[in-house]
């Protein structure tokens with residue numbers, strides 16, 4: 026399968042692994058790259074810009090294929106040193122960055138002159154068009170199904186991707202709720218040039234999280250998520266558990282961020298992935314959990330999705346019109 030996305034980023038398959046806090050580390054990213062798809066190291070998982078440079082160097086030892094780095098720009102009382110992380114990316118020679126979370130203009134001005142192509146991830150048509158007008162090289166659009174921050178418009182991918190495809194001119198990647206060949210083919214049919222997956226890549230052999238969390242994803246169905254922070258205007262889709270149920274309840278009862286701060290602490294969430302206790306804190310996963318039944322290697326997963334997509338297009342779909 027060849028699309029504008031595979032050509033622009035010089036990859037074999039129209040599949041991407043977007044930024045994943047605590048999960049997007051060198052082993053997973055290199056496995057995705059070696060499978061012919063586009064993987065992204067998550068910059069802010071690394072405690073310092075120096076550690077990010079070391080992680081990029083480690084990934085280079087594991088693959089000679091292209092890979093990217095995700096830079097997530099989040100509102101914060103004490104923001105991380107974004108300019109220094111960005112500098113580490115540029116100096117390391119990485120040529121692809123996925124930005125997300127806020128307007129990427131400031132970063133574009135430094136990344137693109139250094140020869141870095143930027144994919145901006147958005148959750149609405151208007152934000153995608155804004156990113157296009159700023160000159161990003163591609164956009165990725167996250168539908169409401171996605172793990173992470175789906176925005177506040179609640180528009181699922183079936184509408185959002187098609188609506189975006191009608192207006193966005195640059196290469197566009199569909200994201201959110203995609204976990205198999207049916208999702209990839211649907212994304213292409215809706216007008217996207219490829220598909221981005223988070224939750225599905227999180228549940229692979231090379232994903233650096235505890236085996237019990239992978240098993241939990243396999244056991245979970247499509248209802249096993251919660252939307253937290255709705256009343257704070259910063260909606261996040263996370264795995265459903267006792268902690269996320271409690272966060273939803275406290276905020277529904279009129280609570281403020283201070284009332285859930287301890288429950289949502291990032292270090293508690295990180296412990297979930299380390300210890301394998303799915304009830305220890307908040308962890309990210311999307312509705313696509315309902316489509317995930319196994320824990321394959323990344324190579325097997327990518328080969329399966331690509332192979333089944335080709336069969337689906339040339340077989341069942343072609344037969345409908347023959």
Ligand SMILES: Cc1cc2nc3c(=O)[nH]c(=O)nc-3n(C[C@H](O)[C@H](O)[C@H](O)COP(=O)(O)O)c2cc1C
Pocket residue numbers: 042043044045046047048067095097124125126146167170171172173174200201202203221222223224225227308309310311312313
């Ligand atoms: C564990 C996990 C952590 C994530 N962390 C980030 C992040 O730090 N930055 C970001 O831009 N997106 C993050 N995402 C969102 C993914 O990049 C991707 O957009 C999303 O997972 C797509 O939806 P899906 O999970 O239904 O495939 C995360 C997703 C998961 C599952």
